[in-house]
Amino acid sequence: MTSIANEYQLKCGLEIHTQLNTEKKLFSLAKNDPFGSISSPNHHVSYFDAALPGTRPILNYECVLKALKLAISLNCDVNLNSHFDRKHYFYGDQPQGYQLTQHYSPIASNGYLNLHSDIDNLDTPTKKINIIQLQLEQDTGMSHYDNYEKKTMIDLNRSNVPLIELVTEPNFDSVPQVIAFLKKYQNLVRRINVSTGNLETGAIRVDVNVSVGDYPRVELKNLSNTSSISNAIKYEYDRQINIIKQGKAAELLRYEETRGWNGYETIKLRSKETTIDYRYMPDPELGCIRLDYSIIKDIKKSLPISTDDEIRIFLNEPYNLSLKNAKLLCIQNGKNEYYTNGEVKKYYLDSFNLFREVIPPSFERDCKIIANWVINELLGDLNKLELPLKNIQELFPPTKFIEFIKLLQNGKVSNTGGKRLLFYILENIQTKQFKGNIDLQYLIQKLNIEIKSSVDGEELLKQCQSIIDNINNPKLIENIKSGKKKNSLNYLVGIAMRQTRGRVKPTEYQRIFKNILMIK
Numbered sequence: 051m052t053s054i055a056n057e058y059q060l061k062c063g064l065e066i067h068t069q070l071n072t073e074k075k076l077f078s079l080a081k082n083d084p085f086g087s088i089s090s091p092n093h094h095v096s097y098f099d100a101a102l103p104g105t106r107p108i109l110n111y112e113c114v115l116k117a118l119k120l121a122i123s124l125n126c127d128v129n130l131n132s133h134f135d136r137k138h139y140f141y142g143d144q145p146q147g148y149q150l151t152q153h154y155s156p157i158a159s160n161g162y163l164n165l166h167s168d169i170d171n172l173d174t175p176t177k178k179i180n181i182i183q184l185q186l187e188q189d190t191g192m193s194h195y196d197n198y199e200k201k202t203m204i205d206l207n208r209s210n211v212p213l214i215e216l217v218t219e220p221n222f223d224s225v226p227q228v229i230a231f232l233k234k235y236q237n238l239v240r241r242i243n244v245s246t247g248n249l250e251t252g253a254i255r256v257d258v259n260v261s262v263g264d265y266p267r268v269e270l271k272n273l274s275n276t277s278s279i280s281n282a283i284k285y286e287y288d289r290q291i292n293i294i295k296q297g298k299a300a301e302l303l304r305y306e307e308t309r310g311w312n313g314y315e316t317i318k319l320r321s322k323e324t325t326i327d328y329r330y331m332p333d334p335e336l337g338c339i340r341l342d343y344s345i346i347k348d349i350k351k352s353l354p355i356s357t358d359d360e361i362r363i364f365l366n367e368p369y370n371l372s373l374k375n376a377k378l379l380c381i382q383n384g385k386n387e388y389y390t391n392g393e394v395k396k397y398y399l400d401s402f403n404l405f406r407e408v409i410p411p412s413f414e415r416d417c418k419i420i421a422n423w424v425i426n427e428l429l430g431d432l433n434k435l436e437l438p439l440k441n442i443q444e445l446f447p448p449t450k451f452i453e454f455i456k457l458l459q460n461g462k463v464s465n466t467g468g469k470r471l472l473f474y475i476l477e478n479i480q481t482k483q484f485k486g487n488i489d490l491q492y493l494i495q496k497l498n499i500e501i502k503s504s505v506d507g508e509e510l511l512k513q514c515q516s517i518i519d520n521i522n523n524p525k526l527i528e529n530i531k532s533g534k535k536k537n538s539l540n541y542l543v544g545i546a547m548r549q550t551r552g553r554v555k556p557t558e559y560q561r562i563f564k565n566i567l568m569i570k
């Protein structure tokens with residue numbers, strides 16, 4: 051008996067096509083550059099890509115290598131004897147009349163990818179997504195419909211570009227799991243350098259199969275980014291539930307069908323009743339891909355550690371980063387135009403290691419200062435100033451950065467002063483003033499942010515008294531005194547700090563305010 055929860059349980063499986071970023075195409079020596087020359091269509095097309103009679107495919111082993119890197123990273127069993135098949139269909143942008151793919155004997159199968167609640171931000175415990183198979187195949191050309199001239203034009207730049215097709219089991223039972231998987235997969239292909247991983251350009255294309263309970267699946271196509279993927283699944287799930295609740299499932303959810311997404315709703319493209327017979331047959335021109343077992347070991351050795359493992363390293367001793375910061379260093383999301391995760395990671399690690407050398411004692415307590423200043427302050431400033439990290443790497447290298455951190459550590463400048471100083475440096479770094487060397491001592495004087503070593507007690511007392519008078523809020527002062535609102539003391543300290551622009555330590559002000567207000 052199915053429970054009510056199961057009856058309406060969402061089930062999704064993915065079919066993902068990924069363009070490999072090899073130099074040449076899958077079966078020809080034409081350049082693999084599907085979008086590099088949009089203005090010059092049919093530019094990177096060999097006779098084979100255009101399917102001229104008499105041409106034959108020659109397998110590009112760089113594609114095999116990249117497919118193996120991906121397969122091994124996804125924990126697949128590698129097939130040491132795989133081969134290619136012809137999948138027949140007729141379409142303008144497919145001049146051969148068939149696609150070369152791996153139907154009967156794919157290069158890898160039986161893999162998985164784990165999604166973790168912390169790293170992948172899921173509210174379920176670890177979720178294992180099984181990968182049924184991974185195969186190599188050709189991309190097609192592209193058709194462009196010219197509305198003005200009312201004709202379709204064919205561009206074969208993309209014809210025969212290497213693709214990996216990956217099919218998962220229908221293991222996903224929520225939308226966040228699908229999105230988390232895609233982000234993780236996208237990061238993986240970038241990390242091991244097999245694809246640009248961009249959904250927007252079509253380097254990764256995702257079909258989502260959606261079903262409810264035990265009803266047949268619906269395949270969703272034309273999903274160009276993560277938000278359309280997530281919206282389309284939600285829409286389709288609601289649509290199917292409605293059909294089931296109205297008792298129309300026997301009629302409307304009887305056959306598997308393929309639907310598209312127009313931004314608002316899913317629309318029927320075709321039903322599986324009209325499935326095309328692809329007449330698969332082994333390709334007689336291409337030989338088997340025969341692999342020696344040793345290549346698997348060699349590729350394993352050449353792969354970087356997984357992102358998950360790297361994140362866990364940063365979460366622990368000696369780095370102790372927050373999950374957010376560790377992810378920022380390790381995940382290549384390609385979103386920020388001013389720095390890549392690799393650049394930030396290098397800057398952070400170089401600074402961190404230098405810091406360890408110069409400031410060994412009390413290290414545990416202080417090491418977070420590097421992450422805070424690199425990730426929160428430095429990157430924040432670069433975003434504000436629209437300044438790429440690589441432009442400052444030479445002028446303000448980690449060695450200089452550590453000098454700056456030391457000023458904060460030994461109390462020469464306060465946090466507030468430090469923020470001003472850092473911003474000032476970055477703001478002016480490309481001007482003549484800094485060509486050569488950044489003189490931190492000089493800048494501290496110039497910005498007048500040095501913490502006074504001998505503070506004039508009398509003057510500070512006057513300042514604090516006048517803050518209390520000016521605030522003119524006896525109730526607040528009373529609450530601070532009675533200990534009801536202890537935090538409000540910091541409010542007063544904040545005002546004082548701003549007035550002296552961080553030149554006096556907060557502890558100094560705390561002491562004085564406590565004296566005036568007679569707080570123990």
Ligand SMILES: Nc1ncnc2c1ncn2[C@@H]1O[C@H](COP(=O)(O)OP(=O)(O)OP(=O)(O)O)[C@@H](O)[C@H]1O
Pocket residue numbers: 061062063064065217218219220221259260261265266267268269
């Ligand atoms: N009950 C189900 N609910 C949701 N998804 C399912 C269900 N059963 C299978 N799937 C998913 O459907 C997909 C099947 O893809 P596969 O490529 O094998 O077949 P296909 O879509 O029929 O073929 P093709 O698109 O290559 O012509 C897989 O991603 C699988 O996880």
Ligand SMILES: [Mg+2]
Pocket residue numbers: 065257269
């Ligand atoms: Mg499919």
Ligand SMILES: [Mg+2]
Pocket residue numbers: 065215217
């Ligand atoms: Mg398929």
